[in-house]
Amino acid sequence: MSILKGVGVALVTPFNEDLSIDFESLTKLVEFNIDNGINYLVVLGTTAEAATLSDEEKKQVVKHIIKVNNKRLPLVLGIGGNNTLEVKKQIEETDLSAFDAVLSVSPYYNKPSQEGLYQHYKLLASTGKKIIMYNVPSRTGQNMEASTTLRLAKEFPNLCLIKEAAPNILQYFDILRKKPEGFSLVSGDDEYTLPVTLAGGDGVISVIGQGYPKEFSTMVQLAFDGKVKEAYEIHNKLVEITRLIFAEGNPCGIKAVLAEKGIIKNYLRLPLIPASDALYAKIKEEMATL
Structure with missing residues (x-):
């Protein structure tokens, strides 16, 4: 799935002081990322505070980003949850004509077994849509093991990619080593982006990337070109800011960065609060x- 290669960014949802959606800032954010070399945009991911947006607001955000992007970059839409039948229904009923794939997080809170995770994604694959699996144990409470990912990748070609954010980098390497032809892995952890890309990954779906799009895109391109030393110079410069933005949870840190850059205002919806x-x-x- 080479169209989703390089740096994708999980866009934040900017808010006004009254916590309504700030569409003007959202325009600025999309333009800033397109102008600075980002490869694709991820809409309504965790970083977008999607859990606190109403269905109507989600529709408005999607419509706005499609319009501003104007077919310049590939788009990915987040549709996930812990009710498998409901997620399948949403994927089937959503107009995905403007999107290149759906990003679907593994079920959170329920803590299914590995077989349960397999059956969940098997059912989503039956929609026939291109789906990016998303493993993020720190949020879901359950790790999807490499063996489960590989089993799905081999059986369902439309489960074409995984955004892997397990805390153990060896899990990424196991998937990269054994994955079938045509299946991709991107890092779901900003700090692992470079080593994972150098090991054969297809880049990252990033949070910090939307604050430093030029730097992050350049680093990943250097990794693709095998320019390891130059890529690590950028990586080492960005390590501190990357750690800081996650120190009190996401997206409070990246919103602070974007506010400081004058792109958005620094507001979040409860239960999240701005950086201390x-x-x-x-x-x-x-x-x-x-």
């Missing part, structure tokens, strides 16, 4: 060195 004054000061200080 101490963290904001550290982010500001680190940004000044970049």
Whole structure:
């Protein structure tokens, strides 16, 4: 699935002070990323605070991003949940004509077995849509093991990619080593992007990438070109800011970065809150060195 290669960014949803959606800032954010070399955009992921958007707001965000993007970059739409039948229904009933794939997180909270995870994605594959599996144990409470991912990848060609965010990098390497032809892995962890890309991954779906699109895209391209030393120079520069933006959870850190850059306003919807004054000061200080 080479169209989704390089740096995809999981866009935030900017809010106004009254917590309504700030569409003007959303336009600025999309343009900033397109202008600075991002390869594709991910709409309504976790970073978008999708859990706190109403169905109507989700429709408005999708419509707005499609319009602003104007077919310039490939688009991916987040549709996930822990009710398998409902997720399948949503995928089937959503107009996906503007999207290149659906990003679907593994079921959270329920903690299914490996066989349960297999059956979940098997049912989603039956929709016939291109689906990116998303394994993020820190959020779901359950790791999808490499063996389960590989089993799905071999059996269902439309499960074409995994966004892997397991805390153990060896799991990424196991998938890359044994994956079938035509199946891709991207990092779901910003800090693992470079080693995973060098090991044969197809890049990243990133959070920090939307704050530093030029730098992050350049780093990944250098990795594709085998320019390891130059790629690591950029990686090492961005490590500190990458760690800082996740220090109090996502997306409070990246919203602080984007607010400091004048792209969005620094508002989040409960239960998430903006970065603490101490963290904001550290982010500001680190940004000044970049």
